[in-house]
Amino acid sequence: AQSVTQLGSHVSVSEGALVLLRCNYSSSVPPYLFWYVQYPNQGLQLLLKYTSAATLVKGINGFEAEFKKSETSFHLTKPSAHMSDAAEYFCAVSDHRDAGNMLTFGGGTRLMVKP
Amino acid sequence: KAGVTQTPRYLIKTRGQQVTLSCSPISGHRSVSWYQQTPGQGLQFLFEYFSETQRNKGNFPGRFSGRQFSNSRSEMNVSTLELGDSALYLCASSLQGTGSNEQFFGPGTRLTVL
Secondary structure (H helix, E strand, O other), X not given: OOEEEOXXXXXXXXXXXXXXXXXXXXXXXXXXXXXXXXXXXXXXXEEEEEOOOOOEEEOHHXXXXXXXXXXXXXXXXXXXXXXXXXXXXXXXXXXXXXXXXXXXXXXXXXXXXXX | OOOOEEEOOEEEEOOOOOEEEXXXXXXXXXXXXXXXXXXXXXXXXXXXXXXXXXXXXXXXXXXXXXXXXXXXXXXXXXXXXOHHXXXXXXXXXXXXXOOOOOOEEXXXXXXXXX
């Protein structure tokens, strides 16, 4: 069974500082990987996805993530945090061997941005 | 294009009752998935429907069921509600049924079981 681990349930950064949210997955084959963001009282919004093309993936709102097979990681970064980035972030994996959509999510990381 | 809509947004039920939640996917999307989100268990996959057929199912008891109609709208039903069923239920739709497709999420239905 696949699993996703997000290291750090809470991360706090200052406005303008680097954002680094960690995600490690376990899968017997390289899966599809996703980062979603959830704002309070809302659903999830896709930030970016990896589907076996370029290992460095750029997403919306200045976020990017790098797929590292040797480390089974897909960490999310943003060079400069903005107050509006405060939200909960979820890393997810989809095993492309299965037919259909079935995401396995990590536990989430709540990002706090200090002024 | 309208996003994924879920009704109702909030629901309060008592133990033992049953509940039906509705999800309207983005126009043209054929795959609808359901997820349960709780503080303790996080986001967990319930099931996925594609062209009116359940294609994948998560590890939930049989009290949780769903269906999809010919217009791709989907409903999920929970019978004999338990306190632990209190959660945010999220519906997501995607164009096709492959794992690489982006899933678009609705705002969720917050179910409270008293």
